[in-house]
Structures are given as structure tokens and as C-alpha cells.
Amino acid sequence: MLFKTASSPHQNQAITVDQVMQKVLLALIPGTIAAIVFFGWGVFINIIIASLTALTCEALMLVLRNRPVKPYLTDGSAIVTACLLALALPQLAPWWLTVIGTAFAIIFAKHLYGGLGFNPFNPAMAGYVVVIISFPREMTQWVPPLIEGYTHLNFIETFKLIFTGIAPDRFSWDAITMATPLDTLKVQLGLELSINDIHQHKTYGPLFGSLSGVGWEWINGLFLASGIWLAYKRLIDWRIPAGVLGMLFFLSNSFALYDYASFTPPSFHLFSGGIMLGAFFIATDPVTASTTRKGRWLYGMGIGLLIFIIRTWGGYPDGIAFAVLLMNMAAPLLDYYTMPRAYGHQWYEIPGYHKEDQDE
Amino acid sequence: MTEHSNQLSNFHGGLKLSGHKTMSITSPISQAKIPAKVIIPLHQHIGDSGELLVKTGDKVLKGQPLTQPTSYVSAPVHASTSGTITEITEHKIPHPSGLSAACVVIETDGKDEWIELTPVKNYQQLDATDLRNIIRHAGIVGLGGAAFPTAVKLNPGPTHTIETVIFNGAECEPYITCDDMLMRERADEIISGIQISLHVLNSDNGIIAIESNKPEAIGALKQAIKKNNTTNIKVISIPALYPTGGEKQLIKVITGKEVPSNGLPADIGAVVQNVGTMAAIHQAIHFGKPLISRIVTITGKGVKKPQNLDTLIGTPMSELISQCGGYKENADHLVMGGPMMGFTLTTDQLPIIKGCNCLLVESSDDQQTQRRVMPCIRCGECARVCPATLLPQQLYWYASSKNFDKVQDYHLFDCIECGCCAYVCPSQIPLVQYYRFAKTEIWNLERDRQKSDHARIRHDFRQTRLEKEKQEREERLRKKKEMLAKKKQENPETADKDPKQAAIEAALARVKEKKEQAGINPKNVENLTEAQQKLIEEADSRRQQSKVE
Ligand code: SF4
Ligand code: SF4
Numbered sequence: 031m032l033f034k035t036a037s038s039p040h041q042n043q044a045i046t047v048d049q050v051m052q053k054v055l056l057a058l059i060p061g062t063i064a065a066i067v068f069f070g071w072g073v074f075i076n077i078i079i080a081s082l083t084a085l086t087c088e089a090l091m092l093v094l095r096n097r098p099v100k101p102y103l104t105d106g107s108a109i110v111t112a113c114l115l116a117l118a119l120p121q122l123a124p125w126w127l128t129v130i131g132t133a134f135a136i137i138f139a140k141h142l143y144g145g146l147g148f149n150p151f152n153p154a155m156a157g158y159v160v161v162i163i164s165f166p167r168e169m170t171q172w173v174p175p176l177i178e179g180y181t182h183l184n185f186i187e188t189f190k191l192i193f194t195g196i197a198p199d200r201f202s203w204d205a206i207t208m209a210t211p212l213d214t215l216k217v218q219l220g221l222e223l224s225i226n227d228i229h230q231h232k233t234y235g236p237l238f239g240s241l242s243g244v245g246w247e248w249i250n251g252l253f254l255a256s257g258i259w260l261a262y263k264r265l266i267d268w269r270i271p272a273g274v275l276g277m278l279f280f281l282s283n284s285f286a287l288y289d290y291a292s293f294t295p296p297s298f299h300l301f302s303g304g305i306m307l308g309a310f311f312i313a314t315d316p317v318t319a320s321t322t323r324k325g326r327w328l329y330g331m332g333i334g335l336l337i338f339i340i341r342t343w344g345g346y347p348d349g350i351a352f353a354v355l356l357m358n359m360a361a362p363l364l365d366y367y368t369m370p371r372a373y374g375h376q377w378y379e380i381p382g383y384h385k386e387d388q389d390e
Numbered sequence: 391m392t393e394h395s396n397q398l399s400n401f402h403g404g405l406k407l408s409g410h411k412t413m414s415i416t417s418p419i420s421q422a423k424i425p426a427k428v429i430i431p432l433h434q435h436i437g438d439s440g441e442l443l444v445k446t447g448d449k450v451l452k453g454q455p456l457t458q459p460t461s462y463v464s465a466p467v468h469a470s471t472s473g474t475i476t477e478i479t480e481h482k483i484p485h486p487s488g489l490s491a492a493c494v495v496i497e498t499d500g501k502d503e504w505i506e507l508t509p510v511k512n513y514q515q516l517d518a519t520d521l522r523n524i525i526r527h528a529g530i531v532g533l534g535g536a537a538f539p540t541a542v543k544l545n546p547g548p549t550h551t552i553e554t555v556i557f558n559g560a561e562c563e564p565y566i567t568c569d570d571m572l573m574r575e576r577a578d579e580i581i582s583g584i585q586i587s588l589h590v591l592n593s594d595n596g597i598i599a600i601e602s603n604k605p606e607a608i609g610a611l612k613q614a615i616k617k618n619n620t621t622n623i624k625v626i627s628i629p630a631l632y633p634t635g636g637e638k639q640l641i642k643v644i645t646g647k648e649v650p651s652n653g654l655p656a657d658i659g660a661v662v663q664n665v666g667t668m669a670a671i672h673q674a675i676h677f678g679k680p681l682i683s684r685i686v687t688i689t690g691k692g693v694k695k696p697q698n699l700d701t702l703i704g705t706p707m708s709e710l711i712s713q714c715g716g717y718k719e720n721a722d723h724l725v726m727g728g729p730m731m732g733f734t735l736t737t738d739q740l741p742i743i744k745g746c747n748c749l750l751v752e753s754s755d756d757q758q759t760q761r762r763v764m765p766c767i768r769c770g771e772c773a774r775v776c777p778a779t780l781l782p783q784q785l786y787w788y789a790s791s792k793n794f795d796k797v798q799d800y801h802l803f804d805c806i807e808c809g810c811c812a813y814v815c816p817s818q819i820p821l822v823q824y825y826r827f828a829k830t831e832i833w834n835l836e837r838d839r840q841k842s843d844h845a846r847i848r849h850d851f852r853q854t855r856l857e858k859e860k861q862e863r864e865e866r867l868r869k870k871k872e873m874l875a876k877k878k879q880e881n882p883e884t885a886d887k888d889p890k891q892a893a894i895e896a897a898l899a900r901v902k903e904k905k906e907q908a909g910i911n912p913k914n915v916e917n918l919t920e921a922q923q924k925l926i927e928e929a930d931s932r933r934q935q936s937k938v939e
Contacts, residue, residue, distance in 0.1 A: 032736055032737060033721075033722065033723055033724040033734065033735060033736055033737065033738075034722055034723055034734070035723075035734040035735075035736060036723060036734050037820045037822060037823040037826075038725075038729075038730060038731055038732060038733060038807075038809050038812075038822055039729060039730040039731070039809030039812050039813050039822070040723065040725055040729040040730075040732065040734070040750075040752060041564070041729045041730070041813070042812065042813045042814070042815070042818065043813055043814055045814075045816055046762070046764075046816050046817075046818065047764045047767060047816045047817050049816070050767075050769070050816050101762055101764070105764065145765065146764065146765050146767065147764070147765030147766050147767050147768065147817075148765065264771075267770065316767050316768045316769040316770060317767050317768050319768070321768050321769075321770040321773060321781065321783060321784075322770070322773065322781065323773075326770075365781075365784070369781060369800070370402075370773070370779045370780075370781070371779060372651065372778055372779045372780055372801045372804050373401070373402070373638060373642070373648055373649075373651070373777070373778040373779050373804060374638065374648045374649050374650050374651035374652075374653065374778075374804060375650075375651050375801065375804070
């Protein structure tokens, strides 16, 4: 009898990349439903457009790069990228904007760098940055939450608007779209209004809930909950979101304590915009993050710091994409200088500490 | 004698694995049948093979030496039963790359007739050197799997004080139960062997470390300790966490100290011995029996009646399998050792050797049948579980891109090949395979490099110096011999050694052990491109410089 050979270990645990991706997608569902409930069908339509684009581009690139299509197409990573990007875009972003962003994410940010596992930049965020720089106006097409006193579109109207750019006759463009609470707060604070004034404002006032913007609180709360679940299941490393949120809280809290009236309060920072999505789902993309424990802390904290800076003083309302991409660049360096002390070694034997590194 | 689990330390990472151990412990250890022929490889241990003492056609008795050790790190092999030598030939041996090696084939006569044995009456009166010598000539090697000559390990050299002697009964690999069964059934022999080892090492206390999932073994040893009124040995129950039975990990758990990279346990005052080895020492000292058998676990979902068999060295594996009821339909992998660190064999027509603790027959549903390898997604799971605190994903990256400089910066040679990383990898990358490949390549490169002029000059220098030293030593030895002429012992090899020489030899042996422990032997010499060659040389010169500084 002749036996097959294999390399040790001869058993392994049954969790695969596909399963990791599936669980991440699963964890995205509650927050996504909240986004649809509060901000209408645009979210849903964007996700569908992005997913179809992502799968098409993925298949195309796999064929062009001469890779087996099936295993990679079904690994779920393209869908995850698509969902993350779609959730970061304004609800009424025109269809071509979503397509361009997603296509750039998959083709340039992912495949031209070698595909899954080799991309240095988070594809979803790279796609996002491309569209926000190229199409700043379209990137403001956010809608107000579905509450009393604001206009909302039904599915057909939303669909038509996204695909044709034609708003229904019964509404004016101005009534349909509205800056996000995070943006509003920043602009108004810039106009020397105090937080209290803004909350009392007759147009903007109702947009603010108890923590942050109406709707956004729920979305972020649910992403927080499912993010904690992912961390508990060890599908993501808790250190990264802890670093992001901890840093953001620390900074916003310090500034708010210093001058309550003119800085955005920490609760608002932590429950506005894409922060929870960013901290638990985007920053934790293992491919582009640091891989060591200490590195992951620093990586997360760096993102938190950059988000705070961009939100407070930068030119964009939410800074997650830029923060993530900047820290992506730092990840290899972080890895190198945060190597753990190997068993039987002294700390100073870490090569980075005693020899200059000519190789990188 | 009490448990001190609260004082234990942890090592980084590790895995909680399901044991799969119950299937092979339902029945007590049974005696494997004497096969029609035994095939005894001359080289079953780490170190040099011995010099052949027999020839084809010789009648041999059970326990008769077939080889004698030629160098310090060497172990003889013995006839495991009585019979006639039919051939001395190349035969396939259990080896990861399916090598063949010189073996003595004995046609057994079924009488199982022992050679005359000379037990030691009162070992306390012998000094360490004599006892080591008996252990050495009994062919005893580490039975945990590494098969390093025990006599060498029991000689830490005069420069080391041994504070902690650990007897390893952890048996952390899934499926394997031979040590567990041995501890349950032959606790007295183990305790007796431990006393001898402690005497040889001149240590007062010993610690037996057993994973907490073996309460019967712990109980049996405690009882044996009580029965013998022993006070210097205690049993410690350690948390079941793979690979806690790894030498370095066990030392960390028990002492809280780490064996320095490139160092040996003795450097931090520790020695680790397997419990099975202790039973063998007991047999050698109290009964004069050399190591001619061992307990082998035959287990797995692909074999009908998993159990432990007390097996003569040289018994063909196929015989053991048939004694265990044969294979099941779905058997498709035969592994020597455990599922984490063992290696696959292509055939069962191979002899059991001293280091073979387990034969694992895996069925087609054990292995993940369609293992789909995906690219590394840098999830860091491998780093989380690595007991050597390495960054396996970086090792993989640099090993697969043949960047042998970087891969050593990331401490490739501290990898113990435990397989934890590959076990958890969601991309199912056979990581350990890459590390073995890189290690082999680097050894090959170093060997090639030594052919360079620079190395030759160094080598020549060394040669002259060694020559001079040798002459001086011989001169000294000659003088001493003259003085000691009256006391001449029957065994000149070790008994006459002056302490200095013993120390040198011990040091050499340690260096050797270290090298050997680094992993399997080099294979498939590959031609390297000039660029790669240059990389290695640069790395070496850099390393050289940092040493000089
Ligand atoms: S576990 Fe596998 S996929 Fe994850 S970082 Fe390690 S090698 Fe890469
Ligand atoms: S095989 Fe090597 S790298 Fe992998 S976990 Fe074990 S020691 Fe670490």
C-alpha cells in the first residue's frame, strides 16, 4: 500500500478566508439596514451597483492576469470592498461615480498591485479618495434622515435620480440633499456659532439627536455592536478599533474640555459619519494594516489622530479614507520596528535597532 | 510532591487542540509480536553512526551490540531479538524524504534469547562518568522523538550548574499516548530512572511535568513517589496547551526563563529528559538491558484497533498495523509522529526506530481534502499563536521570495517547526514547508560559501591550530597515562578522559547538538543564482561585522 504525502501539520482548523469574509459581510448587515431605514433606498442601490462592478472587474482582472477565476471570485473579498465603499458614499451619488470608485478600487488598488494579499492600500478607501478628489460636488449628495419635516424619495425616484440625475418634479435639488450633521457642525463652528446655537438652529437643529446626527447614531451604534462581535470572534484584531476610537476620544475630549463651545464633542465624533465602519471594518483590513500587536495599536492610534486632525482642521468633512491610506503607508515601517521579542532573544537583537536598513 | 501550578509561567501563543487521545488508551500496553525479521538501521539517532561489529551470517542474541559508538555524540544499536543476520544492506528507513540507509536484517528464531546481562548492583557507588558510559553503551537516546544520545545530554559539562531537571511527560501532540500509558503502567521504572539521572547530573531535585489532561498518569506517578518515600521528585500538572512539551516551551513554563537563541537549556541551568527515556535508563542500569524496544502508539481514524504496543526496534510497521486489526477502508496517510510535527511515509514497509513514538493512520476525512491555498492576507493569526514569538507571515514572505538575509533577520532559525502557524492560517498556506525549505537552502548556501577562498584560509589556520592542539593533548595524555597505568580501566574511551578534554568534548557535543536540533538534514542541493549568492555573502559579512563590534 502506498500512501499520500503531505507536509506537517496534518490537521488544521477549519476557518478559511472565505469564511472570514462571509462573517464580515454578515456583520455589516445590521448597520446597513439602519442606513437604509434612515436614509432611504440610495444606500441599497449603491451597494448593488458597487457589488456588480466589483465582481465584473475582479473577474476581468483575474482573466487578464491569468489567475483561476472561481476561487478568487468566490472568496468574498471583492464584495467586502464594494460594500465598504458603497457605505462610505453619499446616498444619492450618481451611478457612474460608484462604478468609477469601485472599478478603481478593484483594478488599480487591488489587482495592479498583485491582487488579494498584496495590495498596500485599502482598495475601498483608495477608490473613495479618487472619487472625492475628482468629483467633490457629487460627493455632497447626502440626504437628510427620514424624519418629519424633510423631503424623502421613494425607491423609484431614488433609482431614477441615481441613474439619470433627474430629480422628481415635486422637489427641488436643495430640498433633497443636505450636508451631513458632521459637515454642518464643522461649517457652522467655522462661522463662529457655538454648539448650542447650532442645536437650536431651525433648519439644522432637528438633525441632531442625543449623541450625534439622527440616524447616524443608530448606524454607528450597530456597526459598533457587530464590530465588537467580530473582535470577539477574533476575525478582526480589537487593538486597531481600540486605537482608533481611543485616540479619537482622547483628543476630542481634551479639546472639548478646553473649549466646549467651539469643538465638536467626543460623543459626536464617535457616532458620526463613517467612524465605526472605519474603525471596525475598514482600518482592520489585515492586508493593509500592521500585523504586530504593538504595530496595530500604533496603526489604530495614528488613524484616530489623523481623523481628528482632518475633521477639525482639514478640508474634508470626514477624514477616514485619508487617515487610513496614510497609515497604510506607515504599516511596513510599523511592522519592522514593532517586531515582538522572539523567544530566547534580547530586545535589542531586533535587527532594526542596531543596523541601518539598506534593503527597503 | 505537591502541585505548584500557580507558580508556572506561560509561553507566547500556543494552541488548544483536541487530543484525540482516548481512542488509543482503551486497552493497556500490549506486547508486539516478534516479527519474522527485524530490520535495524545502524543510524537511528542524532550524531555519528557507530562502527559495525557483526557480519552477515552471524548468530546474534537479544541485546547484543551490532555497532559500537565511534565518537562522543553517537549511540550503538543492538539486536532486538535473537536470530541470524541475513543481510547488512541499504533498506528504506522512516525519513521525511524516504531515504534508504544501512540496516542489519535479522531473521528471528523466535527464542528471544538474551545475551548475558550485567546489571549494576549499586549505582550510587559509581560515579557519573561510569553511569553515563553504561547509558551510552546501552544505546539510549531521547525517546520523545528527537533521538539525541542521552549520555551526552546528561553531561552538561563542568561550566554549567544544573538547577532544574525536568522530566517531560507533557505529551502535548494530539493522538500520541505512549508516554501517558507508560506513566500509568510503569511509574516505578520512571521514578527509578529519574533517580539515576539526578545522580548522574548531581542534582538534588527533579520535576515531572505532565499536562493536566492526564490525571491517571499524574496519579500513578504520585503514588509511586509516595510508595518509594521519595522526597526529591515532584509532579507538576501543567496546562494543556500545544506545544508545551517542546523543550524550550516547557522550560519557560517551569522556570520562567528562556533558553537563549543559539544556546542550550544547560546555559540557563536546565535539562529536560523524556519520561520514556527514564524507563530505558532504569532497564539499562538495574537489569543491564540495552534499548531494544519502545512503546509505540498506533492510532488514527484509519486503523481498526488503535492501541499502544511495546515494540522491538526494527519491527516492520506493517506488522504492527496488522496486529492492530489492519487499515480501515478510508486510510490514506501514514504519519510517523503526531499530526502537528510528524512526517508522512509513503509505505509501511519500514522498521520502527528508537525515535518513533507514534504511527498515525489518517483517514481521508481527517485531512482537509481540497485544501485551497490562498494568498497571505496578513491577518496575523499565525503570529498570535507562534510559541517562539516570531512573525510567521514575514518569514513566509521572505522565504517564498528567497530573501534569505531578511528571513534570518526575522529569526528563521528560532522556528521550532511546531506547525501552530499553519494550523490557524485561514489562507491554508503550508507555512512550515516554506521554513524547512529556507533552512535547507541556507545550509546549502553556507556549505557552498565555505568553499570560497576566504573560508579555505580560515580553515587552514584552524587546521594547523587543531593539529598543534592535538599534539599537545596527546603529549599530555601520554604522560597522564603513564601515571595512571595501574588504574587502567576496561573502558579507555571515557574513563581515561581528563576533565579538560571532557569539557572540550562536551562543548563540541553541545555545538553539534545545537546544529542538529535546528532541524532535519539538508537535502536537494539547489543551484543558486549569483544574485542570491551575493545576498547571502553580504548578509554574512554584515553579521560578521556586528559580531566584531
Ligand atoms: S495566518 Fe496565514 S494568512 Fe494570516 S498572516 Fe499568517 S500566513 Fe498570512
Ligand atoms: S512553525 Fe515556527 S513559525 Fe510556525 S508557529 Fe511554530 S515556531 Fe512559529
